[in-house]
Amino acid sequence: MLQRVAIFSKDNNAKTREAVRKLVDEFLSHTVHVQVFQTASDPETINDKSVESFSDLRSLSSLPEMVLSVGGDGTFLETMLQVKDLGIPVAGVNTGRMGFLANIPEEEIGNSVDQLCTGQFEIAERTLLELAHPAGLFDGVSATALNEITIQKATLSMITIHVYVNETFLNTYWADGLIVSTATGSTAYNLSAGGPILSPDDQSIIISPISPHNLTIRPIVIPGDCKLKMVMEGRTTEYLATCDFRFGKVPMGEEIHIRKAGSKLKTVMLNGRDFYSTLRNKLMWGADKRN
Numbered sequence: 498m499l500q501r502v503a504i505f506s507k508d509n510n511a512k513t514r515e516a517v518r519k520l521v522d523e524f525l526s527h528t529v530h531v532q533v534f535q536t537a538s539d540p541e542t543i544n545d546k547s548v549e550s551f552s553d554l555r556s557l558s559s560l561p562e563m564v565l566s567v568g569g570d571g572t573f574l575e576t577m578l579q580v581k582d583l584g585i586p587v588a589g590v591n592t593g594r595m596g597f598l599a600n601i602p603e604e605e606i607g608n609s610v611d612q613l614c615t616g617q618f619e620i621a622e623r624t625l626l627e628l629a630h631p632a633g634l635f636d637g638v639s640a641t642a643l644n645e646i647t648i649q650k651a652t653l654s655m656i657t658i659h660v661y662v663n664e665t666f667l668n669t670y671w672a673d674g675l676i677v678s679t680a681t682g683s684t685a686y687n688l689s690a691g692g693p694i695l696s697p698d699d700q701s702i703i704i705s706p707i708s709p710h711n712l713t714i715r716p717i718v719i720p721g722d723c724k725l726k727m728v729m730e731g732r733t734t735e736y737l738a739t740c741d742f743r744f745g746k747v748p749m750g751e752e753i754h755i756r757k758a759g760s761k762l763k764t765v766m767l768n769g770r771d772f773y774s775t776l777r778n779k780l781m782w783g784a785d786k787r788n
Contacts, residue, residue, distance in 0.1 A: 499524075499614050503532040503554060503561035503585075505576045508568040513592045516567050516603045520590065521548060523610035532561055554579050561585060563613065563765065569593020570685070574741045577625075577643045577762055586620050588613065588765035597684045598643075600775050601767065609767060617768040623681045624700045624721055625758035634738060634745040641758050642740045644682030647707070648727055648753060649674035649737040651746060655710060656731040662723050671710035674737075677725060677755050678703040684776070692716040697764075697772055700757070725755040 502524055506517055517533065524531050525547070532549045551557050554564070560583060566576035567590045576587055589599030590606065601609045612618060628640040650656045650673050658670040678687040680695035683703055688694060692705035693716060700721035706714050729736050735746045738753060747753070766772075777783060 498616070499527075499529050499562055501530040501532070501559060501561045502563045502565060502613075503534070503551070503557075504565045504567060505534045505572070505579060506567035507534070507572060507575060508592065510592075512603065513568055516590055516592050516606065519603075519606045520565055520567065520610065523607055524614075527610065527614045529614060532557060554583060554585070563588060565590055566599060567592060568599065570595060570598040571742060573598040574643055577741075578639055578641070581625065581639070581641055581758075581760055581762055584760075584763065586763035586765050588618075588767075595779055597775060597779060598681070598764075600770060612767050613765070619766050619768070621697060621764050621766050622761040623697055623764055624679050625760065625762060626677065626679055626702070627756055627758040628738065628740050628753065629756050630754035631747065631751055634747065635740065635743045636745075638743055640740050640743075642682070643679065643762060644685045644741050645676050645678040645687060645739075646753075646755055647674055647676050647686065647737075647739045648729065649707065649739065650731065650733075651735050651737050652733050654732045655708075656729055656733075656736055659728040659730075660704065661726040661728075662719055664724075664726070667704075667717075668714070670706050670714060672706045672708055672714075674707040675727070676703070676705040676707060678705065684779075687716070690716070693718065694776070702757075721757050723756075725753075727753040727755075729753070 521531050535550045535552045564585050564587045566573045573589045590601045591599035592603050626642045626646050628646050660667040676687050680699040681697050683695040687705050690705045692703050701718045703718050705716040738747050
């Protein structure tokens with residue numbers, strides 16, 4: 498039985514505020530103590546004085562047993578940064594669009610809270626990636642990614658990327674960039690670039706080129722314990738490196754090192770839901786527009 502939950506949201510639109518309010522009301526009706534991220538605890542959303550506000554989970558005197566991420570998949574990625582070192586499972590409530598990560602529909606909050614409070618869910622661990630070098634690229638913000646790390650050109654000119662797997666040369670890519678994706682991120686940027694979809698419990702790493710100059714180049718899946726090194730060349734003085742929603746400019750002569758992170762993210766999957774049903778629903782597999 499849950500006793501304490503935290504709600505994280507940074508979207509300030511009406512739909513998200515209403516979802517936060519519904520979650521608070523539902524959990525309080527189950528006598529669960531609620532902690533709400535401070536930008537969501539405005540007077541129009543939260544009226545109960547028993548609700549605790551926070552700006553950083555680590556500042557709380559008592560950590561929650563679960564965090565509810567309310568918004569879209571982007572909010573879920575920000576929530577990951579709050580909990581990745583704390584081992585707290587995250588459940589996503591979708592008030593955005595696609596919702597592969599935030600897979601609890603806003604209209605099913607009541608029933609979903611009932612399931613959460615009665616333990617009708619499973620915990621799935623998801624692999625994270627780490628941009629190990631160069632250090633401090635994102636001004637002190639973590640270089641851990643749930644979806645993907647990318648290397649991209651900073652101007653109109655494509656870049657040359659020499660990729661090594663465990664110090665063994667893999668390939669030279671002439672492209673707009675490369676996507677290094679987790680299984681979780683396989684349904685994000687990787688999917689748009691024509692990469693494969695992996696089940697979230699797969700620990701493999703996907704390398705997918707972005708607009709490669711050589712059309713014979715295709716995405717490749719490598720074991721998750723591999724260490725990647727990338728050496729860049731180009732006509733400009735810098736390129737871009739991204740880590741989920743964070744980005745930074747890197748001097749052209751600087752290498753990129755990527756490896757599996759030492760920790761995993763715990764995510765919540767309600768009973769009756771699974772990754773494959775989410776795929777069918779979100780990608781409309783089997784849907785016939787003639788019907």
